[in-house]
Amino acid sequence: MKRNSLMNYATLPLFLVALHGCAPKNPTQAITGDAAEKVYVAPGKHDEFYNIVSGGFSGQVTVYGLPSGRLFRQIPVFSQHPESGWGYSEETKPMLMTSHGFAPWDDSHHIALSTTNGEHDGKWAFVNGNNTPRIARISLKTFRTEEIIEIPNASGNHSSPFLTENSEYAIAGTRFSFPLDYTGANTDVAINSYKENFKGTVSFVAINKETGNMNIAFQLLLPGINFDLSRGGRGPSRDWFFFSCYNTEQANTLLEVNASQKDKDFIMAVNWKKCEEYAKAGKGKMLGVKYAHNTYSDETHSATSTIIKEVLTLDPKELKDLIYFMPCPKSPHGCDVDPTGKYIVGSGKLAAIIPVFSFDKIIKAIGDKNFEGEYDGIPVLKYDAVLHGEVKKPGLGPLHTEFDGKGFAYTSFFVSSEIVKWDIEKLTVVDRVPTYYSIGHLCIPGGPTVKPHGKYVIAYNKITKDRYLPTGPELTQSAQLYDISGEKMKLLLDFPTIGEPHYAEAIPATLVAPNSLKIFKIEDNKHAYVTKSEKDARVVREGNKIHVYMTSMRSHFVPDNIEGIRLGDEVYFHVTNLEQDWDVPHGFAVKGAGNAELLIMPGETATLKWVPDRVGVQAIYCTDFCSALHQEMQGYARVSPAGSSTPLKWSTGETPEAGLPAASK
Numbered sequence: 096m097k098r099n100s101l102m103n104y105a106t107l108p109l110f111l112v113a114l115h116g117c118a119p120k121n122p123t124q125a126i127t128g129d130a131a132e133k134v135y136v137a138p139g140k141h142d143e144f145y146n147i148v149s150g151g152f153s154g155q156v157t158v159y160g161l162p163s164g165r166l167f168r169q170i171p172v173f174s175q176h177p178e179s180g181w182g183y184s185e186e187t188k189p190m191l192m193t194s195h196g197f198a199p200w201d202d203s204h205h206i207a208l209s210t211t212n213g214e215h216d217g218k219w220a221f222v223n224g225n226n227t228p229r230i231a232r233i234s235l236k237t238f239r240t241e242e243i244i245e246i247p248n249a250s251g252n253h254s255s256p257f258l259t260e261n262s263e264y265a266i267a268g269t270r271f272s273f274p275l276d277y278t279g280a281n282t283d284v285a286i287n288s289y290k291e292n293f294k295g296t297v298s299f300v301a302i303n304k305e306t307g308n309m310n311i312a313f314q315l316l317l318p319g320i321n322f323d324l325s326r327g328g329r330g331p332s333r334d335w336f337f338f339s340c341y342n343t344e345q346a347n348t349l350l351e352v353n354a355s356q357k358d359k360d361f362i363m364a365v366n367w368k369k370c371e372e373y374a375k376a377g378k379g380k381m382l383g384v385k386y387a388h389n390t391y392s393d394e395t396h397s398a399t400s401t402i403i404k405e406v407l408t409l410d411p412k413e414l415k416d417l418i419y420f421m422p423c424p425k426s427p428h429g430c431d432v433d434p435t436g437k438y439i440v441g442s443g444k445l446a447a448i449i450p451v452f453s454f455d456k457i458i459k460a461i462g463d464k465n466f467e468g469e470y471d472g473i474p475v476l477k478y479d480a481v482l483h484g485e486v487k488k489p490g491l492g493p494l495h496t497e498f499d500g501k502g503f504a505y506t507s508f509f510v511s512s513e514i515v516k517w518d519i520e521k522l523t524v525v526d527r528v529p530t531y532y533s534i535g536h537l538c539i540p541g542g543p544t545v546k547p548h549g550k551y552v553i554a555y556n557k558i559t560k561d562r563y564l565p566t567g568p569e570l571t572q573s574a575q576l577y578d579i580s581g582e583k584m585k586l587l588l589d590f591p592t593i594g595e596p597h598y599a600e601a602i603p604a605t606l607v608a609p610n611s612l613k614i615f616k617i618e619d620n621k622h623a624y625v626t627k628s629e630k631d632a633r634v635v636r637e638g639n640k641i642h643v644y645m646t647s648m649r650s651h652f653v654p655d656n657i658e659g660i661r662l663g664d665e666v667y668f669h670v671t672n673l674e675q676d677w678d679v680p681h682g683f684a685v686k687g688a689g690n691a692e693l694l695i696m697p698g699e700t701a702t703l704k705w706v707p708d709r710v711g712v713q714a715i716y717c718t719d720f721c722s723a724l725h726q727e728m729q730g731y732a733r734v735s736p737a738g739s740s741t742p743l744k745w746s747t748g749e750t751p752e753a754g755l756p757a758a759s760k
């Protein structure tokens with residue numbers, strides 16, 4: 096057996112390399128004559144779509160315009176971001192708290208835009224953190240992260256944060272099974288006791304319809320296998336959720352060989368309505384856990400982090416009619432539901448076909464108890480009983496599928512580096528187009544909704560190679576835009592991305608732009624240290640803490656001269672930007688601060704903590720070029736020795752020359 100495994104180990108990578116050799120040889124020829132015209136957005140004109148893209152190992156989310164591919168914004172989510180002070184300012188530090196403490200990084204993979212009745216509603220974007228399992232919610236009004244919830248009993252939160260049809264729930268499925276770490280669990284076990292001791296979970300995170308606020312409603316306890324991707328049903332299948340599962344071999348080492356032994360793994364069908372019913376009926380069990388729930392308020396401009404200590408779990412081994420496995424060839428990755436909700440597409444990374452499952456047949460097979468057996472106490476439906484059909488010879492290495500709403504599916508093929516368009520009813524391939532190179536996810540605007548907006552498909556590629564000017568060993572990450580309005584797909588544009596782009600969604604600008612917030616109203620600012628006018632600016636000592644109530648306005652700070660700070664003090668600069676004009680942020684920085692700058696939006700308050708490490712006078716200044724006299728927007732903070740008697744003093748406009756009036760004090 097061992098020899099056999101090693102032989103597979105040796106030959107499999109070669110097989111994949113050989114397949115990779117199928118990548119197109121003549122990349123520039125694929126471009127069509129009218130491409131430039133189709134992606135050109137004239138200066139001053141707006142794009143038709145927002146493309147909201149996960150930032151991969153940057154842990155952030157980026158926003159581009161389509162069809163231009165222009166970068167608009169990098170939204171800080173799971174990682175500190177010096178550009179805006181995210182995770183550095185006192186207000187935002189709690190957003191990065193986890194049960195492991197302060198975690199200033201994650202690996203974000205998938206975007207899910209909120210939907211109502213299965214259609215984009217333009218309210219929120221959700222994104223998963225893989226490494227420290229988390230889901231974040233971004234407001235599409237402010238393009239800021241408003242909430243992050245950690246997922247307990249999870250490891251590698253990959254099949255996440257996909258949504259139900261009315262955004263009732265976001266999903267978080269563990270990728271790695273492991274000895275679950277709820278209170279009292281035995282976690283100190285031998286790794287090769289995988290089959291016995293390792294388990295998986297899928298969490299249903301409820302979303303408040305009005306506020307978007309999340310809470311973990313319940314968690315399913317599942318067999319120890321890997322959960323990869325998922326999609327909520329829609330229309331007839333709206334009460335169900337589908338997950339691709341691999342490593343049903345339950346291997347704990349050399350998975351590239353040992354998790355590729357079986358011809359078929361599973362797609363797991365979960366009746367989430369039933370789960371909800373059982374959870375409400377008290378059929379679950381509370382387990383002791385520890386996870387962080389962080390929320391950011393636009394009223395206080397501050398975040399709070401709370402540790403939660405229990406989670407409701409449901410055990411499908413006891414509650415029999417919650418989940419079913421469907422055999423799916425081979426090591427499935429993508430698991431996608433078409434806009435009608437009638438078909439579920441599995442994409443086996445090592446499969447030579449694409450299986451398409453029929454929701455009607457799944458329901459019938461469940462009713463008829465048409466099972467081929469059980470897997471770890473869960474019924475396994477018969478493959479032939481639930482199959483709509485197979486797409487034959489579609490390509491090599493299918494990963495993900497999106498839909499155009501006109502009866503066609505578009506599947507990405509990593510190994511053969513192409514997008515393949517096929518007819519969902521007839522299961523026939525109708526077009527294929529090369530990608531440069533090795534596409535992972537793909538996105539059609541509205542592709543995962545009941546009403547795709549069509550028009551384009553975007554390829555998010557894993558390898559860039561020769562597509563851009565070289566920048567040393569590391570090349571830019573990249574995406575490609577294709578026109579799908581006609582019968583044949585046409586390559587229009589390459590555009591660079593920040594971080595490895597995993598999944599993305601695109602939404603018509605008309606659903607988002609009109610609601611975009613321009614300023615925070617200063618009168619609504621409820622920050623604990625707000626300064627609403629220059630006359631209220633002051634400096635307050637509380638023991639060794641100094642609170643500077645500071646304002647910024649073009650082009651000065653009040654106060655801009657501060658004395659009486661002593662070595663050993665902690666200084667908190669609470670800067671309120673008094674501007675009430677769109678797109679006039681001010682920055683704040685001080686020499687010797689061990690964190691980033693602040694970037695403060697009009698009407699907002701933000702706090703920078705400074706612990707001076709030496710005696711002297713340090714400059715403070717605005718970091719965002721705000722006006723013609725931005726370079727004059729500066730001041731000084733004097734630090735005296737510990738125990739000094741220098742009085743606490745602050746001012747703006749006070750000069751040694753007699754007769755010059757103080758601008759304020």
Ligand SMILES: [Cu+2]
Pocket residue numbers: 649650680681682717718719720721722725728
């Ligand atoms: Cu400024």
